[in-house]
Amino acid sequence: MTTIPIDEPRIEQHSNYLTNGYSVKSWLLTTDHKRIALLYLITITLFFFLGGAFAVLIRLDLMTPAGDLMRDETYNKMFTMHGIIMVFFFLIPAVPAVLGNFLIPLMIGARDLAFPRINLLSWYVFVIGGLFTLASVASGGVDTGWTFYTPYSSTYANTHVVLAALGVFITGFSSILTGLNFIVTVHTMRAPGMTWFRLPLFVWANYATSLIMILGTPVLAVTIVLVAIERIFGVGIFDPKLGGDPLLFQHLFWFYSHPAVYIMILPSMGVISELVTCFSRKRIFGYGFVAVSSLLIAVYGFLVWGHHMFVSGQSVYAGMIFSFLSFFVAIPSAIKVFNWTATLYKGSISYQTPMLYVFGFIGLFAIGGLTGLFLATLAVDVHVHDTYFIVAHFHYIMVGGVVMGYLGGIHFWWPKITGRMYPEGWAKLAALIIFVGFNLTFFPQFLLGYLGMPRRYHVYPEEFQILNVMSSAGASILGVGYLLPLVYLFWSLRWGPAAGPNPWAAAGLEWQTSSPPPTENFEKIPIVTQEAYAYSEGSGFPVSPEADYKEGGSPVVHS
Amino acid sequence: MTAHDEHSISTRTYFLVFTALLVLTGVTVVAAFFNFGHLNDIIALVIAGTKATLVILFFMHVWHASGLTRVFVLSGFAWLALLMAFTFADLFTRWQVEAAG
Numbered sequence: 001m002t003t004i005p006i007d008e009p010r011i012e013q014h015s016n017y018l019t020n021g022y023s024v025k026s027w028l029l030t031t032d033h034k035r036i037a038l039l040y041l042i043t044i045t046l047f048f049f050l051g052g053a054f055a056v057l058i059r060l061d062l063m064t065p066a067g068d069l070m071r072d073e074t075y076n077k078m079f080t081m082h083g084i085i086m087v088f089f090f091l092i093p094a095v096p097a098v099l100g101n102f103l104i105p106l107m108i109g110a111r112d113l114a115f116p117r118i119n120l121l122s123w124y125v126f127v128i129g130g131l132f133t134l135a136s137v138a139s140g141g142v143d144t145g146w147t148f149y150t151p152y153s154s155t156y157a158n159t160h161v162v163l164a165a166l167g168v169f170i171t172g173f174s175s176i177l178t179g180l181n182f183i184v185t186v187h188t189m190r191a192p193g194m195t196w197f198r199l200p201l202f203v204w205a206n207y208a209t210s211l212i213m214i215l216g217t218p219v220l221a222v223t224i225v226l227v228a229i230e231r232i233f234g235v236g237i238f239d240p241k242l243g244g245d246p247l248l249f250q251h252l253f254w255f256y257s258h259p260a261v262y263i264m265i266l267p268s269m270g271v272i273s274e275l276v277t278c279f280s281r282k283r284i285f286g287y288g289f290v291a292v293s294s295l296l297i298a299v300y301g302f303l304v305w306g307h308h309m310f311v312s313g314q315s316v317y318a319g320m321i322f323s324f325l326s327f328f329v330a331i332p333s334a335i336k337v338f339n340w341t342a343t344l345y346k347g348s349i350s351y352q353t354p355m356l357y358v359f360g361f362i363g364l365f366a367i368g369g370l371t372g373l374f375l376a377t378l379a380v381d382v383h384v385h386d387t388y389f390i391v392a393h394f395h396y397i398m399v400g401g402v403v404m405g406y407l408g409g410i411h412f413w414w415p416k417i418t419g420r421m422y423p424e425g426w427a428k429l430a431a432l433i434i435f436v437g438f439n440l441t442f443f444p445q446f447l448l449g450y451l452g453m454p455r456r457y458h459v460y461p462e463e464f465q466i467l468n469v470m471s472s473a474g475a476s477i478l479g480v481g482y483l484l485p486l487v488y489l490f491w492s493l494r495w496g497p498a499a500g501p502n503p504w505a506a507a508g509l510e511w512q513t514s515s516p517p518p519t520e521n522f523e524k525i526p527i528v529t530q531e532a533y534a535y536s537e538g539s540g541f542p543v544s545p546e547a548d549y550k551e552g553g554s555p556v557v558h559s
Numbered sequence: 560m561t562a563h564d565e566h567s568i569s570t571r572t573y574f575l576v577f578t579a580l581l582v583l584t585g586v587t588v589v590a591a592f593f594n595f596g597h598l599n600d601i602i603a604l605v606i607a608g609t610k611a612t613l614v615i616l617f618f619m620h621v622w623h624a625s626g627l628t629r630v631f632v633l634s635g636f637a638w639l640a641l642l643m644a645f646t647f648a649d650l651f652t653r654w655q656v657e658a659a660g
């Protein structure tokens with residue numbers, strides 16, 4: 001890949017997927033994977049800020065040891081709805097449904113996904129599930145925690161459990177449909193010459209994610225139905241009083257929900273693999289290992305769920321097996337991290353915004369992953385189980401992982417999606433604010449948990465106040481960091497400089513078509529002769545889009 | 560899709576499978592009137608499993624499907640087996656907890 005002219009930004013010379021119809025109907029009935037990706041983008045952004053609003057209230061309440069902002073029941077509802085919305089309506093769909101939808105066909109040289117109408121259906125199913133969940137919020141909320149543990153959820157809770165669970169149930173089908181679509185697409189729609197081991201690693205990661213989605217999500221759906229059956233009809237499944245087994249719920253729930261963590265971060269890891277090569281101007285180190293490690297994570301992730309149940313009454317024998325197996329899941333993750341750092345080695349690194357998110361991801365993932373090993377250790381887990389140590393750990397892995405990968409990816413592909421550059425200076429500032437805010441929010445929680453503060457409590461001993469105030473202060477910084485991209489990305493839609501087809505001089509197929517791409521993606525289906533990482537080593541970063549912008553290279557004006 | 564058409568299942572086969580399903584349903588009903596003790600559950604599950612297999616193989620066309628499709632079908636069952644194996648690994652060893660307590 002040598003020079004690609006980027007100094008002649010051209011937008012709207014051809015019609016593109018954004019100009020192909022302006023009516024509401026042309027969006028709501030579209031089968032274009034790129035438009036559906038944008039529908040998802042808007043939807044999950046709304047859910048993200050709603051889930052964030054609950055987090056704000058939680059952190060406000062935790063500023064004082066007395067828990068005097070809200071009643072105990074209200075606090076229970078706050079963290080429940082924060083968890084349900086963030087997990088099922090942001091973290092799980094964020095990268096696959098937005099970036100995966102947009103990019104997979106472009107990256108493999110296809111005109112769309114294999115089942116465009118099923119793709120649209122998946123968005124509608126997602127929205128319907130979201131509406132059910134919102135209905136449960138509006139009608140007073142749920143207080144079971146996002147994990148819906150029985151027998152509380154199935155027997156005792158007096159809140160709208162069935163409504164919220166139904167929302168999660170329905171949304172699961174959107175996930176299954178997306179996974180199915182991705183798998184069939186990768187198997188059948190690759191352009192000529194796009195062999196499996198030329199696939200971009202982002203595609204590998206989403207393929208592995210899709211396997212988890214179709215193998216795991218049905219179990220969650222069935223579990224939720226069982227809770228509803230017990231709750232509505234009093235059939236004894238989980239409630240010991242009725243002859244059920246409450247641990248059965250936890251087995252079924254975590255059979256899905258541990259792998260769900262990989263549904264969240266595998267696609268992000270795929271994003272990181274793409275970004276780290278582009279901004280090191282180097283081929284990814286150990287392509288095959290990174291690709292296969294995604295599959296290993298997907299399969300292996302199903303063997304460790306019992307590490308959530310060490311102190312729940314699970315047998316000691318099962319606990320030992322799950323502890324032992326949990327250590328192994330660190331291996332494929334570590335393979336990825338080591339390969340990324342090896343890619344950086346002797347690369348010509350440039351520090352554009354997406355690359356800042358790469359560093360953020362590696363840092364947060366390393367902390368989150370290593371503390372996961374603490375938790376996989378039976379004896380340590382007994383000490384920190386159900387404390388803020390867990391809360392910190394899973395926020396580092398899930399939120400750190402997804403937000404870094406998602407925002408890094410959104411910035412990297414924003415020029416492709418919209419045809420506009422985002423303002424580099426603001427974006428770097430936001431990335432920095434998010435990184436600092438994130439660590440200030442969640443690192444103190446490791447300490448709190450280790451000192452013994454339980455999760456899901458809002459009244460706590462006074463000696464924990466300093467760390468809690470630090471965490472809340474961090475959350476306010478984090479909030480600013482999240483709001484900034486919302487503002488400047490909107491701004492860039494109108495005032496951002498035109499990007500041209502390939503502002504990063506990146507090697508992937510998606511950069512060989514215009515920005516924004518035409519509805520059919522490519523004028524002619526490309527014939528692939530090399531993998532997506534054909535960077536000539538040490539070529540340096542060609543032209544900084546920022547410089548382009550500062551020169552006042554005023555973008556081509558369009559309608 | 561031509562490969563698919565070549566192997567399309569004949570109407571006769573559909574009716575045979577349908578009849579077999581009806582017969583097996585009858586067997587389920589008849590079996591319910593006898594008490595086989597411990598075998599009750601096993602008999603019911605074997606009949607149900609046979610019926611499900613017939614549906615998957617013929618009504619869902621797996622009999623003539625490609626190797627890849629079969630791998631995906633089998634992996635679904637492998638995952639179900641995994642779920643049950645590890646869950647029972649807990650259930651059948653809980654006595655150790657009691658001993659420790």
Ligand SMILES: [Cu+2]
Pocket residue numbers: 257258261304305307308
């Ligand atoms: Cu887990």
